[in-house]
Amino acid sequence: MNRELALALVNSFRDAFEREPRLFRAPGRVNLIGEHTDYNEGFVLPAAIELSTYVAIAPRDDLRLRASSRRFDQALDCHLHDLPERVGDWRDYPVGVARALLDAGHALRGADMLIDSDLPMGAGLSASAALEVVVGLALSAVAGVVLDRTKLALLCQRAENEFVGAQCGVMDQFISCRGIEGAALLLDCRSLEAKAVAIGPAARLVVCDTMVRHRIVGGEYNSRRRECERAVELLKVAFPQIAALRDFEERQLDGHASLLPPLLLRRARHVVSENARTLRAAAALQAGDLALCGQLMNASHESLRVDYEVSCQELDVMVEAARKAPGVYGARMMGGGFGGCTINLVEGDCANAFMASVEAAYRDATGVTPNVFCCAPASGAGPIAL
Ligand code: GLA
Numbered sequence: 001m002n003r004e005l006a007l008a009l010v011n012s013f014r015d016a017f018e019r020e021p022r023l024f025r026a027p028g029r030v031n032l033i034g035e036h037t038d039y040n041e042g043f044v045l046p047a048a049i050e051l052s053t054y055v056a057i058a059p060r061d062d063l064r065l066r067a068s069s070r071r072f073d074q075a076l077d078c079h080l081h082d083l084p085e086r087v088g089d090w091r092d093y094p095v096g097v098a099r100a101l102l103d104a105g106h107a108l109r110g111a112d113m114l115i116d117s118d119l120p121m122g123a124g125l126s127a128s129a130a131l132e133v134v135v136g137l138a139l140s141a142v143a144g145v146v147l148d149r150t151k152l153a154l155l156c157q158r159a160e161n162e163f164v165g166a167q168c169g170v171m172d173q174f175i176s177c178r179g180i181e182g183a184a185l186l187l188d189c190r191s192l193e194a195k196a197v198a199i200g201p202a203a204r205l206v207v208c209d210t211m212v213r214h215r216i217v218g219g220e221y222n223s224r225r226r227e228c229e230r231a232v233e234l235l236k237v238a239f240p241q242i243a244a245l246r247d248f249e250e251r252q253l254d255g256h257a258s259l260l261p262p263l264l265l266r267r268a269r270h271v272v273s274e275n276a277r278t279l280r281a282a283a284a285l286q287a288g289d290l291a292l293c294g295q296l297m298n299a300s301h302e303s304l305r306v307d308y309e310v311s312c313q314e315l316d317v318m319v320e321a322a323r324k325a326p327g328v329y330g331a332r333m334m335g336g337g338f339g340g341c342t343i344n345l346v347e348g349d350c351a352n353a354f355m356a357s358v359e360a361a362y363r364d365a366t367g368v369t370p371n372v373f374c375c376a377p378a379s380g381a382g383p384i385a386l
Contacts, residue, residue, distance in 0.1 A: 001025060001384060002118050006054055010386060012070065013056035013114045021056035021114070022141065026134035026381035028052065028125040029175045030205055030343050031334050032184055032285070032293070033300050034278035036308055038169025039225050041190040041244035042275040045282055046171055047199065047377035048179020053117035053130040054384070059142040060110035067094050067113040067135075071121075080108055086163060093128060094135045096163030100155045101139060109143040120371070122213040124340025128164075129172035132156035133381045141383065149177040149380065150192055167222045179380035186282040190246060197285050199377055203329070204351040205343065208322065208358055209371035210314040212339030221336050224267065224308065231268040234259050245271040270307035274300060294329025294345045301332030310337030314366060318342045321361035326353045 006023060013021040027048040034044030065083075068075040069090060076091045078084050083099055086092050094113070101108055113135070119127040136156050140147050147155075153173040160166050160173075170189055178185065183196040199205065228245055235242060238256050242248065250272050257265055277296045284292040301319050305311040315333040319342055322331035327350020334343040346354045355372045362370045 002050070002052065002054075003386075005116055005118055006384060006386060009054055009056050009070070009114060009116045013058075013112075016114065017058060017112050019058045019112075021058045022138070023054065023056050023384040023386065024134050024138045024141065024381065025052045025054050025384050026130045026137060026176045027179055027378055028119040028127055028130050029172060029179070030125070030207060030375060031171065032205070032343060032345070033281045033297055033332070034171075034274060035300060035304055035332075035334070035337075036224060036310065037246075037271055037274050037278065038171040038187075038189040039167065040228050040271045040275075041246040042271065043278040043282075044171045044187050044189060045184050045197065045278055045285075046175040046179075046187070047184040047205070047375075048175050048380050049125070049375040050378045051119045051125060051375070052378075053115065053119060053127065053134045055134045055138045056114045057111050057138040057142055060112060062110045064110040065094075065098060065113075066111070067091070067115060070114070070116040080110060086165070090131065092164050093131045093159070096159030097132050097136045097156055098139060099163055100159040101136065101145070104155060106140065106145045106147070107143060108139055108145070111139060111142050113138065120209065122340070123209050124335030125207070126172040126176060126335070128160065129156065129176050132159055133173055133176040137381050137383075150174070152381075153177040167225045175380070177380050179378060181377060181379045183377050184282075184285070186278070190244070195282075197282050199285070200288075202288070202348050203285075203290050204346045204348050204374050205377070206346050206351060206355060206358075206372065206374050207334075208318050208342045208344060208362070210318050210339055210341065210362075211368050211370060212312065212314045220310065220338060224310065227264055227267045228271060231260055231264040234264065235268070246275060248272045250276065266307040266309075270303045273303055277303075290329045290345060290347070297330030297332045297343070297345060298323070304333055304337065308337075312338050314339065314368075315342060317365050318358065318362055318370065321358045321365070322354075324361065325357035326350045328354060
């Protein structure tokens with residue numbers, strides 16, 4: 001927990017509202033492997049991290065909902081029975097979550113909320129999922145609504161799909177809700193069964209932020225999702241029983257390549273091969289085979305770059321820099337793509353040398369100083385006692 005940030009948030013809340021708040025935290029995430037597989041009902045291997053979004057909250061006796069953020073100017077002030085439409089800034093997330101909770105039949109109370117975060121926005125570390133989850137947790141807690149964490153994740157995903165307008169899968173909200181300290185989770189995005197895979201001290205997870213920012217709302221992300229759905233429709237001609245690309249193996253795809261136009265074949269090939277890589281990487285990590293896990297991460301990057309076409313020049317430069325740095329097992333772009341961060345699996349003892357080397361190489365190549373840091377797998381969302 002970021003104690004300093006949490007204490008400052010509580011103090012500001014007391015000053016602003018002259019009441020004692022309750023405090024909640026929801027983390028961001030990294031994803032070792034399994035990219036653009038979640039909305040294809042496939043497998044992912046994310047871990048929650050310490051960087052988080054925090055909310056201080058106190059219930060009100062009426063149905064007014066007020067929220068402000070120490071990071072942004074605009075404030076939210078509305079009535080729970082008359083929630084505003086989408087406005088295109090951070091307030092869409094709390095409003096979307098309140099709507100999703102109400103639509104699911106949960107009776108909410110009005111509340112005052114103050115929000116802060118140490119998660120960089122738009123970096124691909126799931127700052128938006130953390131915001132949704134922390135607001136969902138806080139609003140349900142002060143209203144006495146008991147929600148299991150998987151249901152909360154699904155409600156937050158619905159808020160993002162239906163209200164914010166990004167057709168994301170369930171990975172980010174799920175790991176923010178259900179992360180486990182010291183482990184990544186192998187999540188089956190169809191059954192929502194999750195298995196913890198411990199990450200020991202022999203391996204460090206290093207995040208390298210290119211500082212290039214993207215917005216996945218609309219645009220390329222949603223179009224990739226539609227391409228996958230279209231590929232499934234076309235493949236159904238030969239495989240009427242399939243529901244998602246998850247149901248395919250690579251050799252089946254190779255055998256029926258003529259069913260798909262070249263672009264859709266490449267998209268499908270990424271998803272199908274990435275699912276297989278994710279299962280193998282989780283097994284390798286479990287067995288302590290960091291070299292194999294790293295090779296699979298490298299292959300994931302190539303597939304995302306060439307077949308799925310969601311990388312960008314800066315991500316490729318960062319990955320190239322990492323592959324030449326000391327102690328690296330594997331390096332790849334992470335999250336939706338088109339900017340944001342890479343994730344690197346690095347030998348424990350070499351982390352500092354690795355970070356210095358990548359930082360210098362990226363700066364030399366681009367003129368931009370990247371944000372490079374280690375993260376340890378942290379626990380999922382919850383209340384905080386100060
Ligand atoms: C974003 C989405 C996730 C997932 C990743 C790509 O982070 O929110 O649901 O699809 O992109 O793997």
